[in-house]
Amino acid sequence: MTDLQDYPPQVQDEIARTREEVCELHAELTRWNLVVWTAGNVSQRLHSADLMVIKPSGVRYDRLTPDDMVVCDLDGVLVDGDHSPSSDTAAHAYVYRHMPEIYGVVHTHSTYATAWAARGEEIPCVLTMMGDEFGGPVPVGPFAIIGDDSIGRGIVETLRDSRSPAVLMQNHGPFTIGKTAEAAVKAAAMVEEVAHTVYVARQLGDPLPIAQDLIDRLHDRYTTVYGQH
């Protein structure tokens, strides 16, 4: 096993910062009611080395500290940490190996998004917020059993050619990706929000689809103009 001390100071510094960031972002999962008990996990990939920082498996959110965050290589092998890494580490690592532009991965079991995953049905793009954040429907990924690269492969195969940062893994729940872990956490909050809203809309009747050219315009504005630059 490679030891943390084998890495240069700038890598060790980024690891310390990333442990702080990833720990703080786990608090956002409970803040937005996206997880129950110890379900869910957040990771961030480093820029200075082929390493990732991820949640320790099965540790209660209210007990997580930056030092509890686990450092793994991009094959999911433990590099530094006193705890076993998340049971989803292989999935996160697979995404990082196959989507080099991605530096954050989040998994939750948020209620409404997971309900759509249980049905294996994509969330149709019937809200301008969905055009903004997802650039279309939120797709469904294949059923995959935890324990090998199956989940990670399903995430990549579904999202590689999609504008969506979220995928509903069938019978399991949402996984989200981003250029940072914070962006992936935002996508996790937004997919739960739209899953809930579209569910409510369906209780009222048939939601109206948005034309593709308008979805494209919404997504282009949101990804190039919206917010502070």
Ligand SMILES: O=C(CO)[C@@H](O)[C@@H](O)COP(=O)(O)O
């Ligand atoms: O959904 C799964 C595994 O895919 C849960 O066990 C997961 O949310 C939480 O596992 P960890 O505590 O991160 O090991």
